[in-house]
Amino acid sequence: MVEDQPQLARIRDILDEVKDPEIPTISLIDLGVITEIDLKENGHVYVEMTPTFVGCPAMDYMKKSVEEKLNENGFSDFFVNVTLEKAWTTNNITEKGREGLKKHGLAPPPHLEKIVDIDILENVTCPYCNSDDTELQTPFGPTLCRSMHFCHNCKQAFEQFKPL
Amino acid sequence: MDNQAAIELLYKMADDDLIIGHRNSEWTGVGPILEEDISFSSMAQDKIGHSWGLYKILHQLGESEPDLVAFTRNAEQFHNCQMVEFPIGEYDFSLIRHFLFDYADYHRFEMLENSSLTGLAQLARKIKGEIKYHILHARTWMKNLGNSTDEAKERLQRSLDTLYPMALGIFEKSPYEDQLISDGVFGGEEALQTRWLDSIMEVLRLTDLNHTLDSAASPLIGGRMGKHTDHLQPLLDEMSEVVRTDPTAEW
Numbered sequence: 525m526v527e528d529q530p531q532l533a534r535i536r537d538i539l540d541e542v543k544d545p546e547i548p549t550i551s552l553i554d555l556g557v558i559t560e561i562d563l564k565e566n567g568h569v570y571v572e573m574t575p576t577f578v579g580c581p582a583m584d585y586m587k588k589s590v591e592e593k594l595n596e597n598g599f600s601d602f603f604v605n606v607t608l609e610k611a612w613t614t615n616n617i618t619e620k621g622r623e624g625l626k627k628h629g630l631a632p633p634p635h636l637e638k639i640v641d642i643d644i645l646e647n648v649t650c651p652y653c654n655s656d657d658t659e660l661q662t663p664f665g666p667t668l669c670r671s672m673h674f675c676h677n678c679k680q681a682f683e684q685f686k687p688l
Numbered sequence: 689m690d691n692q693a694a695i696e697l698l699y700k701m702a703d704d705d706l707i708i709g710h711r712n713s714e715w716t717g718v719g720p721i722l723e724e725d726i727s728f729s730s731m732a733q734d735k736i737g738h739s740w741g742l743y744k745i746l747h748q749l750g751e752s753e754p755d756l757v758a759f760t761r762n763a764e765q766f767h768n769c770q771m772v773e774f775p776i777g778e779y780d781f782s783l784i785r786h787f788l789f790d791y792a793d794y795h796r797f798e799m800l801e802n803s804s805l806t807g808l809a810q811l812a813r814k815i816k817g818e819i820k821y822h823i824l825h826a827r828t829w830m831k832n833l834g835n836s837t838d839e840a841k842e843r844l845q846r847s848l849d850t851l852y853p854m855a856l857g858i859f860e861k862s863p864y865e866d867q868l869i870s871d872g873v874f875g876g877e878e879a880l881q882t883r884w885l886d887s888i889m890e891v892l893r894l895t896d897l898n899h900t901l902d903s904a905a906s907p908l909i910g911g912r913m914g915k916h917t918d919h920l921q922p923l924l925d926e927m928s929e930v931v932r933t934d935p936t937a938e939w
Contacts, residue, residue, distance in 0.1 A: 578814055579737015608741075611814040645824075662723040663821040664730035668737075671821075672723070688817045 532563045538597050539571070542589050545582050546667060550624035552586060556616025569594060569602035574612045576688070577668040614687045626651050630670070631684035648684045650675035658682075691749050693864030694805055694873050696767070698749075700862070700912050701796065702742035703768035706758055707920070708789055709735030710927055714776050724779075731786070731822050738818075741811045748807065759928040763920040770911040771854035773920040780843035781851070783833070787826040788855040788888065794819045795883040804872035827891050834895025845897050856881075856907030 539558060540551045552558045552573070560572035571590055575583045587604055594602050614633035617625070622632035631651045645660045648671075655677030663686065665672045671686040713732035719725025743754035751757060772789065776782045797819060800812035833840045859877040868874045885901075892899050910916070930937055 577734065577737060577818055578741045578811070579733050579735075581733070608810045608814050611810065611817075613817070662727050663824050664723075664727040666726070668730055668733055668818075672726075686821070 528563060532561070535563060535569060535594075535599075536561055538593060539590060542586070542593050545585055545589070547625065547628045547630065549627040550617075550621050552590070554618045554621030554624060556612055556614075556618070556621070557586060558590070559610045559612075559616070567601055569599055571602065571604045572610070573604060573606050574608060574610060575606070576612050578608075580668060612688070614685060617685070625685055629682065631673070631682060633685045633687040645671055645684075645686065648673050650678060650680070651682055652680055653678040693862075693867045693871065694808070695746060695749055695751065696862050696864055697868060697874055698742050698746050698808070700767040700769075702739045702746065702757075703766045704739075704772055704789075704793070704858075705735045705742065706739035707766070707768045707923065708772040708785075709733070709739060710923060711772060711774075711776055712782070712786070715782065720779050727825055728782070728786075731825070734818050734822070738815050741815070745805075745807050745811065755931070759931045761924075763916045763924060764914040766916065766920065766924075767912050767914065768916075768920075769854075769857045769860065770908050770915075770917055771851065771857055773911075773917060773923060774854070775919060777847075778843070780833075780840075780847045783826070783829055784844060784847040784851050785855075786822070787830055787891070788851055789858070790819060790822040790826050791887045791891075792855070792858045792880065792884045794823050795880055795887065799875045799880060799883075802872075803874060808873075823887075830891050831894050834892075834897050841896055844895075848897060849902075852901055853905040854908045856905060857909045857911055859884075860907065860909040860912040862912060 536553070539561060540553050542552045544550050544552060544555055544557075555576070557573055557576060558571060559574050560570070562570040564570060571594075573583075573587060573590065583606065587606055590604050591602070615635060617632065625632045629651055631648050645663060647656050648658050648660070649656055650658050650673075653675060655675055657676040658673050659676065661672045661674055661681070663671045665683050665686075669685055669688075670683045672681065672683055674681050709732045712728045712735065715725060715728035716732070717725065719728055739758065740754055743751075743757050746757065747753060771785060774781075774785070794816065797812040797816040800808055801816060803809040803812065830844075834844055859881040861877050862868070865876055869876045889899065889901075
């Protein structure tokens, strides 16, 4: 139970400054990689994180960035726990986060209901011209979390943050 | 619950993923087209990530650190099925291996989603979402190439005939089979093989390849018990070159 709501809000704001190492237009909170921020009664800060993909090589880096950010802001009593307990899905990405992905030229993933049907990878909306006349080129991309597509309307290749 | 049964299961899964991950990574830079280069490299990275996740659970059960386990054992201490250790060969060989292995991998994690081993169930739920892209990839190329030129079909057929008995080795039973089932850890190799066969048959029916798999094929077993081909040790030597040169190196 958190008593000090302003302090908790402050910690949220501080951590909102930590961005994805490869997509600087989205914070780790909006990406949904930070799944919990808690302030215990004795001032202990608890942060829970979960990887986008199990083999994501950026996870350690992201964890360190969170720890450094807390240190910089004068917090010394904290614990950053990386766990799969609340496994990440693309539904964890916030609206603000989806806008951030678009700003970086990445198509945001579709919202998913329960079971992921992989057909939704076809006809992804192009982040440049909003056309649906697009084609999946490969479900894999430059990082584990992206797929590659081609837009027949604006004739551009683009990437999507693929649904998980 | 006796951990020995779960440990045996986790080792064979982790070793499968580690070894096929390294083999798939050998396509980096030499894939037949850029997209395939990227696909095999991404799948390799996923697989090695999955093995890491599994080795971490093993570590929680009292085994050594993931890096030590991955890079300091000799071939006879590995429990991967022999199929995954073969060199990548031509692209058709690697594609068929990926197709046969990944459907098994997908169904294995699907069966583990409700494992009584909580950590494994959590990991399985996460990993299953990732492997669906691996099977999508395999299925796409099986359909594309399996309905294309005579050369493509002939190559795929030859590799399928070679690899099918090897793939049956995935399901080599462990001495703990009954215990794993009764403890609710894992539904067993036999159940897995049934699911797998249904899936690969469904894909093969979408192609011009021969749909009749040799029911009398004798499975290439031994891998689960530490018996390997001559291909494994050189691969392990290569994988562990850095750590053997400088055990304290970070990479």
